[in-house]
Amino acid sequence: MYRPLAYRMRPRTLDEVVGQQHLVGPGKIIRRMVDAKLLSSMILYGPPGTGKTSIASAIAGSTQFAFRTLNAATDTKKDLQIVAEEAKMSGTVILLLDEVHRLDKTKQDFLLPHLENGRIILIGATTENPYITINPAIRSRTQIFEVYPLSESDIYHALEQALQDSERGLGKDAITIDEVALTHLARVTNGDLRSALNALELAAKSTAEIAGTIHLTLAIISECVQRKAFSHDKDGDAHYDVISAFQKSIRGSDPDAALHYLARMVEAGDLASICRRLLVIGYEDIGLANPAAAARTVNAVLAAERLGFPEARIPLATAVVDLCLSPKSNSAYTALDAALADIKDGKAGQIPDHLRDSHYQGAEKLQRGVGxxxxxxxxxxWVNQTYLPDTLINTHYYQPKDTGRYEQALHQRLNELQKRKQE
Incomplete structure (x- = not known):
């Protein structure tokens, strides 16, 4: 039976795990658990191809327990029952449950007592943030560990091992690979070792021998590597992390960082999220400091939506740099939030009679609109009269900032009106 290179090269012990030394390195938590033979259920979460399954496999290889793999989305309760029966017979089973965030209530209710009595040691794997996507009942019975994208040097080292390993890897084949090609493969897969190994195997198996040698060049590797875009589930954790970093970079006036995160979303083809976020930023972070920048952003978004990719990147980049280097102010919406807070706290009060609707017969008798x-x-x-309810007299929600000429002018006008009101 054919097994992909990435499958064959899975670590058999913790010492063979690539990267994730914060979990499996000497003295680290998973290493200590294995050494002490005190395994507990856990959830590993992080991007694809970063070693979640590898860590589970290595844990199983470092113990005497049986190791089984299921998928929470596709495998049934009956499959879980089979694992549970095996655990009763053998004592303990390590269960790698992929896509653990997809575990429905029926499967969860079945699994919980087996986690509590220790018959099943669950290693849940997910690309989603478990604090958001996984039921608290499961979370409370597991330890949660985050795995990170592998470094370029980690992947480079793993590729070298695969090329040299004659038992599980490609060591039996007469393969030579240019240094620049190997470096490119380690870099372009963006921390995903599975993608790197799959590309290496495809290149090796699809390249003809010349004089008994398979010579892998940069051109061959570039053709074989699966394009690893920063695509992500639009409801997923990574999606919101990129959006968050994007907005915070613009708010922090760092055009280089903002353009980097813009590039990630452009590469993922996520035009809708980019446009929506830019419109929010234009009014949330720039606001009254530079209203013209917000207006220009609206025009850039309209142009981007009309153009579509790849040309949409041009007005989007213009808007990002414009917003980054614009003065910033959040005074308007924070003023509204303060007013909303008062309303929620029961401080709305009654609208003054002279402001109430008077466009009906009998309104004057009720003093509506009078005065x-x-x-x-x-x-x-301008005329000096009361507009706020009596319960909020002398309340000031709007606190202007002097970060842009437009709001400086608004601040000056507000000061003049307040002075006249006092007089």
Missing amino acids: YQYPHNYPDG
């Missing part, structure tokens, strides 16, 4: 002064009847469009 209202029409500001346009006054020389500069």
Whole structure:
């Protein structure tokens, strides 16, 4: 039976695990658990191809327990029952449950007592943030460990091992690979070892021998490597991490970082998220400091949506640099949030009678609209009268910032009106 190179090269012990030394290195938590023979259920979460299954395999290889693999999305409760029966017979089974965030209530209810009595040691694997996607009942019975994308040097070392290993890898084949090609493969897969090994095997198996040697060049590797874009589930954890970093980079006025995160979303083809986030940023982070920048962002978004990729990247890049280097102010929406907080706290109060609707018969008898002064009847469009409910008199929600000329002018106007009101 054919097994892919990535499968064959899975670690048999913790010493063979590539990367993730914060978990499996000397003195680290998973290493200590294995050494002490005190395994407990855990959830490993992180990007694809970073070693979640490898760690589970290595844990099983470092113990005498049986090791079984299921998928929470596709395998049934009956499959779990088979594992549970085996655990009763053998004592303990290590169960790698892939896509553990997809575990439904029926399977979860069946699994919980077996986790509690220790018959099944669960190693859940997921690309999603378990604190968001996994039921608290499962979380409370597991330890949660995050795995990280592998470094370029980690992948380079693993590729070298695969090329040299004559038992499980490609060591029996007469393969030579250019240094630049190996470096490119380690770099372009962006921390995904599975993709790197799959590309290496495809290159080796699809390249004809010349004089008894398979020579892998940069051109061959480039053709074989699966394009590892920063694509992600739009409801997933990675998606929101990129969006968060994107907005915070613009808010922090760092155009280089903002363009980097923009590039990730462009590479993923996520035009909708980019456009929505830019519109939010234009008003949330720039706001009254530079309203013209927000207006330009709206135009850039309209142009991007009309153009589509790849040309959409041009107005998007323009908007990102514009917003990054613009003065920032969140004074308007934070003022609204303060007003909302008062309303939620029961401080709304009654609308003053002179502001209430008077466009019906009998309104005057109820004092609706009586005493209202029409500001346009006054020389500069302002007259001193009360607008807030009595319970909120002298409340000031809007606190202007002097980070842009436009809001500086608003601040000056506000000070003039407040001074006249006091007089």
